[in-house]
Amino acid sequence: MSKDNQILEELTSSEYKYGFETLIENDSAPKGINEDIIRFISAKKEEPEWMLELRLKAYRHWITLEEPTWPNVHYPKINFQDIIYYSAPKPRKELQSLDEVDPELLETFKKLGISLEEQKRLSGVAVDAVIDSVSVKTTFKKTLGELGIIFCSFSEAVREHPDLIKKYLGSVVPMTDNYYATLNSAVFTDGSFCYIPKGVRCPMELSTYFRINASGTGQFERTLIVADEGSYVSYLEGCTAPQRDENQLHAAVVEIYTETNAEVKYSTVQNWYPGSKEGKGGIYNFVTKRGLCKGNNSKISWTQVETGSAITWKYPSCILKGDNSVGEFYSVAVTNNYQQADTGSKMIHLGKNTNSTIISKGISAGKSQNSYRGLVKIHKRAENARNFSQCDSLLMGDKCGAHTFPYIEIDNSSAKVEHEATTSKIGEDQIFYCNQRGIDTENAVALIVNGYAKEVLNKLPMEFAVEAQKLLALTLEGSVG
Amino acid sequence: MLKIKNLHASVAGQQILKGINLEIKAGEVHAIMGPNGSGKSTLASVLAGREEYEVTEGEVEFLGKNILDLSPEDRAREGLFLAFQYPVEIPGVSSNNFLRTALNQIRQYKGLEPMDAVHFLKRMKEKMSLVEIDQKLINRSLNEGFSGGEKKRNEIFQMAMLEPKLAILDETDSGLDIDALRIVANGVNKLKSKDNATIVVTHYQRLLDYIVPDFVHVLYKGRIVKSGDKSLAMELEDKGYDWIKVDVDGVVS
Ligand SMILES: Nc1ncnc2c1ncn2[C@@H]1O[C@H](COP(=O)(O)OP(=O)(O)O)[C@@H](O)[C@H]1O
Ligand SMILES: [Mg+2]
Numbered sequence: 195m196s197k198d199n200q201i202l203e204e205l206t207s208s209e210y211k212y213g214f215e216t217l218i219e220n221d222s223a224p225k226g227i228n229e230d231i232i233r234f235i236s237a238k239k240e241e242p243e244w245m246l247e248l249r250l251k252a253y254r255h256w257i258t259l260e261e262p263t264w265p266n267v268h269y270p271k272i273n274f275q276d277i278i279y280y281s282a283p284k285p286r287k288e289l290q291s292l293d294e295v296d297p298e299l300l301e302t303f304k305k306l307g308i309s310l311e312e313q314k315r316l317s318g319v320a321v322d323a324v325i326d327s328v329s330v331k332t333t334f335k336k337t338l339g340e341l342g343i344i345f346c347s348f349s350e351a352v353r354e355h356p357d358l359i360k361k362y363l364g365s366v367v368p369m370t371d372n373y374y375a376t377l378n379s380a381v382f383t384d385g386s387f388c389y390i391p392k393g394v395r396c397p398m399e400l401s402t403y404f405r406i407n408a409s410g411t412g413q414f415e416r417t418l419i420v421a422d423e424g425s426y427v428s429y430l431e432g433c434t435a436p437q438r439d440e441n442q443l444h445a446a447v448v449e450i451y452t453e454t455n456a457e458v459k460y461s462t463v464q465n466w467y468p469g470s471k472e473g474k475g476g477i478y479n480f481v482t483k484r485g486l487c488k489g490n491n492s493k494i495s496w497t498q499v500e501t502g503s504a505i506t507w508k509y510p511s512c513i514l515k516g517d518n519s520v521g522e523f524y525s526v527a528v529t530n531n532y533q534q535a536d537t538g539s540k541m542i543h544l545g546k547n548t549n550s551t552i553i554s555k556g557i558s559a560g561k562s563q564n565s566y567r568g569l570v571k572i573h574k575r576a577e578n579a580r581n582f583s584q585c586d587s588l589l590m591g592d593k594c595g596a597h598t599f600p601y602i603e604i605d606n607s608s609a610k611v612e613h614e615a616t617t618s619k620i621g622e623d624q625i626f627y628c629n630q631r632g633i634d635t636e637n638a639v640a641l642i643v644n645g646y647a648k649e650v651l652n653k654l655p656m657e658f659a660v661e662a663q664k665l666l667a668l669t670l671e672g673s674v675g
Numbered sequence: 676m677l678k679i680k681n682l683h684a685s686v687a688g689q690q691i692l693k694g695i696n697l698e699i700k701a702g703e704v705h706a707i708m709g710p711n712g713s714g715k716s717t718l719a720s721v722l723a724g725r726e727e728y729e730v731t732e733g734e735v736e737f738l739g740k741n742i743l744d745l746s747p748e749d750r751a752r753e754g755l756f757l758a759f760q761y762p763v764e765i766p767g768v769s770s771n772n773f774l775r776t777a778l779n780q781i782r783q784y785k786g787l788e789p790m791d792a793v794h795f796l797k798r799m800k801e802k803m804s805l806v807e808i809d810q811k812l813i814n815r816s817l818n819e820g821f822s823g824g825e826k827k828r829n830e831i832f833q834m835a836m837l838e839p840k841l842a843i844l845d846e847t848d849s850g851l852d853i854d855a856l857r858i859v860a861n862g863v864n865k866l867k868s869k870d871n872a873t874i875v876v877t878h879y880q881r882l883l884d885y886i887v888p889d890f891v892h893v894l895y896k897g898r899i900v901k902s903g904d905k906s907l908a909m910e911l912e913d914k915g916y917d918w919i920k921v922d923v924d925g926v927v928s
Contacts, residue, residue, distance in 0.1 A: 621763065622726075623763050624763050626723075626726075627759065627762070627763045628765075628777075629724075629746070629747035629748045629751065630723050630747055630751050630756075630757050630759075631774075631777040631833065632748050632751040632777045632778075632781040632784070632837070633773075633776055633777050634748045634780065637776055637780065641765070641768050641773065642765060644767070644768075645767025645768035645816065646767055647767070648767040
C-alpha cells in the first residue's frame, strides 16, 4: 500500500468510526456537518423517511452554494465544520429562589417591568404551585383544540400532521432559497407549527411561550404558520428579556401562508445577546422570514422590534399573489456599541390591486452600523399596485452609521409607489429641553426614541408594546451624555 | 430667591457675560431688556445650566443653594423654569406623556409619590383653561408643526403645569399677535404669587403693558448697564437703545 493510500484509508475509516451507527447513542452530535450528522438529527427527532429525504436534498444543495457577502455587515468567516448542529435540550438546573440568579439579569428584568413570576420562569427558578404554568398551558391548549387550531412544536407536527407539513413546508421559502435558509432546511432542530382552520379567528395571541417543549430551539428554528380561508391569527415571537445562547450562529426560517380572506399578524421582539460593549461575542442572526398572500384579499403584517444580536440580517417579506392582498412591514431596529444590522423588507406584487406598506425606523448609537435594505417589485400583471415606504434613521452620536438601500422595480405602469426617507440626529437641544423640565437624560432619550418609533410600537399587541418601549430605552442606556 | 454675583460666562471661547449682578426676591417681576445680541438668552441658558455655556467667574444662589454645581434637571426640580425663546419639537411625544414624566421626576426628587392619572388629568384641564390653550394643540406631538405663537403659549402652559418658583420668559412675546400676547400675559399674571418670581426677557416695551414689572434692567454687551422701575421701559420705548449705547460705549472706549 502506498503511503497516500494508507493515509486515505485511515481517513475514511476514522470517518466511519464516527458514522451514524455510533452517533445515535450520543446526546449531541460532534462538531461539523455531513450526511451522517443529518441522519443523526432526523433519527433523534424520530422523523419519517420523507423528512430525512428533504433534509438530505437541502444539504446536497447547500454544499454547492457560496456564503452571501452582499449584506452591509462584517464578521470573520464562519467555519461551518466548527459548529455543533444538534444537542439534546438539557433541562436547566433548577434554582430554588431568585437569590441564586445573576443580579445584573434581575436588574434588567426590573427595568423591563417583568413580573416576579415571569422573572422566575425566565431564569429557571421553580415556580410556585399556585401559578403553575403547566395548568395555564393546559387551559390554553384546550381552548385552541376546541376551535380546531393546531399549535405545536415543529417535530410534533412532522409526526402528527404529515399531510399539512408536506403540503406547506417550503411552499413560501423554497429549500433552495438562499444559503442560510437551505442550511436551516437541512439541519433545523425544532420550531413551531400553527394551523388556523377555515373561518376561525384565533381568540388569543399565540406565543411560543405557551407552546409545550419550547426549550432550546434557538439556533436553527423553523416556523410554519398556515391560515386557511377567512381565518385570523396574531402570533408573537420572542420576548423582551435578554436571551443568551451558547450558539453563535442562528439561522431561522419562518414561513407564513394565507388562503383567501385570511390574515396573519406576526410580531417579533428580538433581544439575543448583542455582544460586549467592546464588540466581543454576540449572536449572528441570519433569518429568512417570508409570507405568501396566496388567496385573494388576504393580508400579512410583520412587526419587529430588533434590539439584540451582534449581527442581524433579516428581511421579512410578502409575496402578494392574491388579488387585493395586503402586505405590511413595521420595523424598529436599534443598534448600539458594535452591533451591525442589515434589515428591511421585500414586497413582491403579483396580484391586481395589491397594496403594501413599509415603515422602517432605524436607530443607531455607539459605533454601530444600521442599514435598511428593501425591495418593492411590481410585476407585469399586477394592475393598480400600491406601495408606500418610509425609512427613517435616527443617529445618536457621530461614530455610528445609518444606510439605506431601497430597490424599486416596476413593470406595470399603473403602479403607484412612494418612497420617503429621513435621517435625523437626536439633538442636544431636545435633550436639554427635557432636562430643563426636570427630566433626566436617560428618560429624555427614552421619550424621544419612543416618540420616534411610535408608529411601529403602536402596531404591537398592547402588553408587548409597553415592554418594548422599556426595552428600547434600556438598549440605548448610556449612549448619550 | 435668586442672587447673581459678578457672573461671567463664555460660549465657544467667547466671553459673553461680563459681570452680572442681580438680586430677585419672591413676589417680584423683573424685566431684562436690551438690544439683540447683548446676552439675554445667554444669561437664561447659564441659569438653566446649558452645558456649552461656561461660567468663568461669579456665583449664582437660588433659594439659598449654589446652583452652578447642579445639573440642569436638578435646577428645574428645585423650581427653575425657562420658557425658551425657540422651543424645540419632539416628534411622536404627546404633551401628556412629556408633562407627566416631568412632573413625576420633579415629585420623585422631592420625595413625593407619582401623581395618579386622575389628578394629573384634572390638573391638565385646570391649567389649560387658565392659560386658554386648546385641547387640540395638547393632543398633538410636542411643538411639532406648531406656529411660533402656539409654541410660546405651550411654554406658558408647561409653566402652569410645573408651578415653578422662578420662571424666566425668554422673548415669550416675540411672534405673538396682540390677542395672543394678552392671553399669555394673563396666564403669567394669574400664576403670579407672593412665593414665586418672574424674569421677563424682552426687547419691546409692549409686553410690559400687560405684565407690569417691579424692576427693569438693561443688558448691554454682557453687563447690566442701567436699572430702574417701569418708567425706564417707557424711556427705552421713546428713545430706543441708542442713548444707552452711546452712554456705555462712551465710557468703555
Ligand atoms: N451657542 C453659541 N455659540 C456661539 N455664540 C453664541 C452662542 N450663543 C450665543 N452666542 C453669542 O453670544 C452673543 C449673545 O447672544 P444672546 O445671548 O442670544 O443675545 P440676546 O438673547 O440678547 O439677543 C451673541 O453674539 C451670540 O452670537
Ligand atoms: Mg435672545
